[in-house]
Amino acid sequence: MKFDTLLRAPHLWNPDRNTTDGVVFGSIVRMVRNLPDFPFPGWSTEDTRAAVATRILPVIKEIRGFKTAFYAEMPELSYGQRRALLTRKQMTPCMAARQDGCHVVIPQKKNVFFMVNEEEHLVAHVFNNGLEFDSGLDTLSELDELLSERLSFAYSEKNGYLTSIPSEAGDGLQLYCLLHLPGLTCANMMNQVTKALEKLHVSISPYFSDAQDDTGHLFVLFSIPGPEGSIDELQENFLDVVHHLVRRELQVRRKLHAEPGLHLQDAIGRAYGLLTNCHRLSIKELRDAISLLRLGTLQGIICWAEGERDMLVALHHFALDQATLTALAEENGDPSLCIRRATAARDFLNNHPHHFSETTA
Amino acid sequence: MFLTQIINGQVSELALCEACARAKGLFDPQSLTFAEKFFPEEFKNRLDKLVRELTAGEPSAKAPAGRNILSRCPVCGFKIDDYRRTGHLGCPDCYSAFARELDPAAEAVEAASDESAAITRARLERELQQAIAREDYERAAILRDQINSQPPAHS
Ligand SMILES: [Zn+2]
Ligand SMILES: [Zn+2]
Numbered sequence: 001m002k003f004d005t006l007l008r009a010p011h012l013w014n015p016d017r018n019t020t021d022g023v024v025f026g027s028i029v030r031m032v033r034n035l036p037d038f039p040f041p042g043w044s045t046e047d048t049r050a051a052v053a054t055r056i057l058p059v060i061k062e063i064r065g066f067k068t069a070f071y072a073e074m075p076e077l078s079y080g081q082r083r084a085l086l087t088r089k090q091m092t093p094c095m096a097a098r099q100d101g102c103h104v105v106i107p108q109k110k111n112v113f114f115m116v117n118e119e120e121h122l123v124a125h126v127f128n129n130g131l132e133f134d135s136g137l138d139t140l141s142e143l144d145e146l147l148s149e150r151l152s153f154a155y156s157e158k159n160g161y162l163t164s165i166p167s168e169a170g171d172g173l174q175l176y177c178l179l180h181l182p183g184l185t186c187a188n189m190m191n192q193v194t195k196a197l198e199k200l201h202v203s204i205s206p207y208f209s210d211a212q213d214d215t216g217h218l219f220v221l222f223s224i225p226g227p228e229g230s231i232d233e234l235q236e237n238f239l240d241v242v243h244h245l246v247r248r249e250l251q252v253r254r255k256l257h258a259e260p261g262l263h264l265q266d267a268i269g270r271a272y273g274l275l276t277n278c279h280r281l282s283i284k285e286l287r288d289a290i291s292l293l294r295l296g297t298l299q300g301i302i303c304w305a306e307g308e309r310d311m312l313v314a315l316h317h318f319a320l321d322q323a324t325l326t327a328l329a330e331e332n333g334d335p336s337l338c339i340r341r342a343t344a345a346r347d348f349l350n351n352h353p354h355h356f357s358e359t360t361a
Numbered sequence: 362m363f364l365t366q367i368i369n370g371q372v373s374e375l376a377l378c379e380a381c382a383r384a385k386g387l388f389d390p391q392s393l394t395f396a397e398k399f400f401p402e403e404f405k406n407r408l409d410k411l412v413r414e415l416t417a418g419e420p421s422a423k424a425p426a427g428r429n430i431l432s433r434c435p436v437c438g439f440k441i442d443d444y445r446r447t448g449h450l451g452c453p454d455c456y457s458a459f460a461r462e463l464d465p466a467a468e469a470v471e472a473a474s475d476e477s478a479a480i481t482r483a484r485l486e487r488e489l490q491q492a493i494a495r496e497d498y499e500r501a502a503i504l505r506d507q508i509n510s511q512p513p514a515h516s
Contacts, residue, residue, distance in 0.1 A: 036453050039437045043451040154453035158464075162453040166463050169456075 001070040001108060003081055007088075007324065009108045022298045022312055023246045025218075028089065028127045028176035029136035031144065032120040032163055036154040040164035041102070041117040049101025049117045056116050059150045060105050063143065066114075069107035074098045080331035087208065087323045089127065089178070094119050112139060120163055122147070131242060133175055133235055140173070171231045175223045175238050178207060179245065180316075182217040182295040183253035186267065193245070197221075202241045208287070208323060217291040221245070257299050268296040269356075275345045280338040283326045286345060290319040305353040318348050434458040482508065 034040060038052050053073075060066050074095070077085075085091035090106050095118045102117040115123040124143060126136040147153075154162040161172035168174070184190055190204075197204050207218035223238040256264040271289035274281070294315050296302040304311040322341060329337050433440050439451025441459055450456065456463065485508045492501040 034453055039439075039452040040450065042449055043437060043439055156456060159456055162456050164449050166450060166456070167448075 001068055003070065003072070003077075006070040006106060006108060007084060007328075021246065021250055022294060023179055023181065023249050024131045024177060024242065025180055025316060026089075026127055026129060026178040027132050027136060028125050028178070029133055029140055030174040030176065031124045031126075031140045032122065032161070032168070032172045032174075033144075033147070033151075034121045034154040034162055034164070036152060038121065041098075041119065041121065042164055044101075044117075046100050052121050053101055053103050053116050056122055056151065057103060057105070059147060060114055060116075062150070063146055065107050065110050066105060069105050069113075072104050073100070074102045074104070075100055077104075078331060080328045083327035083330075084324045087320060087327050089125075091115070092118060092123075092125075095123075112143070119165070122151075131177065131239070133239075137173070137231070168225045170225065170229075171234075173231045173234075174225060175235060177221040177238070177242050179219045179221055179242075179249075180217055180291065180294065181219055181245075181249050182291050183249045183256060185217045186264070187252050187256060189252065193248075197241065197245075200237070200241050202238065217288070217295075253295065253299060257301075264295075264299070265301060268292045268301055272296075272302075272356075276349060278342045278345075281342040281345055282338060283323060283341065286322055286341055287319055289345075290315050301357055302354055303357055311352060311354075314352065318344075431458045 035052055035055060038044060038048050041049060041052075044052070057071070074082075082091060082096040085104070085106075086093065086096055090113055091104060092115065095102065095104065095115050098117065103115070105114040105116070107113065111128060112124060112126045115125075124140060126139045128136050156162060159166070160170040163169045163172060181190070181193075184193055194204055201224045203222045203224055204219050205222070207220055221238075221242065223234055223241075225234065229237075253264075271292035274285060275289050275293070278285075293302060294312055297304065297308055297311055297315070306314070322344065326337065326341075431441070434451055434455045435458060436454035437452035439455055441462060444450055444455070444459060444462065450459070485504055489501055489504040489508065492498075492504055
């Protein structure tokens with residue numbers, strides 16, 4: 001498969017389909033495995049990385065649905081293509097920095113992809129809409145079984161699956177959750193939240209980690225694996241934290257909405273005004289404005305003919321598509337990009353009939 | 362390998378072979394150009410750290426030396442100092458090579474047995490002094506043998 005074909009594939013992220021007030025829009029389960037007889041990727045030479053890839057790639061290719069996947073060794077991918085994959089969460093920042101002997105395998109129609117010689121020899125990510133880890137864990141355990149028929153993995157009774165970072169050894173599984181937190185961001189509470197999460201062994205980072213100016217309202221939550229603790233405990237702890245954060249976000253949104261100063265209504269109206277009237281639009285402006293329109297939709301401030309659920313998804317996909325286009329285009333230094341982005345935003349709003357609700361105070 | 366990087370107008374020059382770069386915790390030196398372009402902040406931090414370490418010279422042996430820990434993995438050549446610096450290991454066999462370092466429980470047992478060995482040795486030495494003082498040379502000889510058969514104490 002060609003890179004362009006991969007990008008034309010529809011988004012697998014459909015936020016809000018099965019949860020929780022538009023806060024959680026996706027979940028990722030990460031599985032890592034290493035071959036026993038090779039140094040970890042960070043300590044290996046080009047030759048050993050190539051040898052690892054030669055062992056692993058044919059096995060992946062045999063898995064159903066992976067024969068026609070997109071295969072690339074990292075040097076084949078431009079910076080822009082890497083950034084585009086980062087935006088779609090089909091690559092990790094660690095992987096984006098890698099070169100020879102490091103490979104990505106991304107099927108078009110599956111919610112899973114592989115990286116070979118990322119931080120570990122073999123890394124698989126499964127993503128799902130909403131707050132949903134169980135099906136991801138099931139998918140990975142099936143894949144693990146298939147892979148284990150042909151590959152043996154570094155494992156010890158005492159430490160479990162061995163990883164390049166010892167504190168991550170064990171089940172070799174990690175959990176991520178993607179969140180839209182415009183309330184907490186607008187209320188300037190993210191620093192506070194970050195500190196609180198650290199104590200709970202959860203880290204949070206901006207979704208668009210590649211951009212220098214990413215204030216954004218999208219975040220990635222990551223459960224830091226503890227010294228000992230099964231995936232079940234990890235999941236339980238992580239879900240507690242996510243639910244807590246969701247409640248907090250909703251509480252703050254309600255508070256902002258009810259505030260007599262109308263700051264939230266003002267911010268959403270200004271975002272709308274920007275999108276409908278500007279002639280040049282930066283990607284940061286677009287992301288922030290779309291985020292506020294989603295918030296306005298969730299709070300009933302903006303009403304759409306198509307209905308709330310579908311529009312939340314459409315808005316989200318629009319922002320992601322624009323971010324992907326930007327990642328690819330910036331490489332070419334296209335000077336008309338800001339203009340085309342402004343046009344795209346206006347077209348988007350024209351194509352989706354809507355009105356503002358009367359009750360704003 | 363000779364690296365010249367310009368970050369925020371400052372020129373940092375580093376002369377490194379790939380092995381040295383990796384030993385300094387700079388994993389996969391190939392990724393430098395990308396990292397520089399892609400994660401300027403992170404890259405700068407990493408490079409600053411590297412420059413500090415290079416100018417500070419080798420880290421002093423901060424580990425208690427005499428504990429029979431392999432300082433280098435016999436399979437992949439990764440050094441325990443590099444683990445202490447980076448939190449990463451070199452290969453799956455590093456787990457057994459550095460088992461005591463990695464398992465705080467084992468280290469505690471180790472430390473406890475060290476502790477009891479030290480106490481035993483101190484008691485035997487005290488008894489030996491007393492035996493010599495009372496000119497009981499037969500007892501002193503037995504005690505001296507017992508002391509010599511003890512594992513060497515760590516300070
Ligand atoms: Zn050297
Ligand atoms: Zn090793």
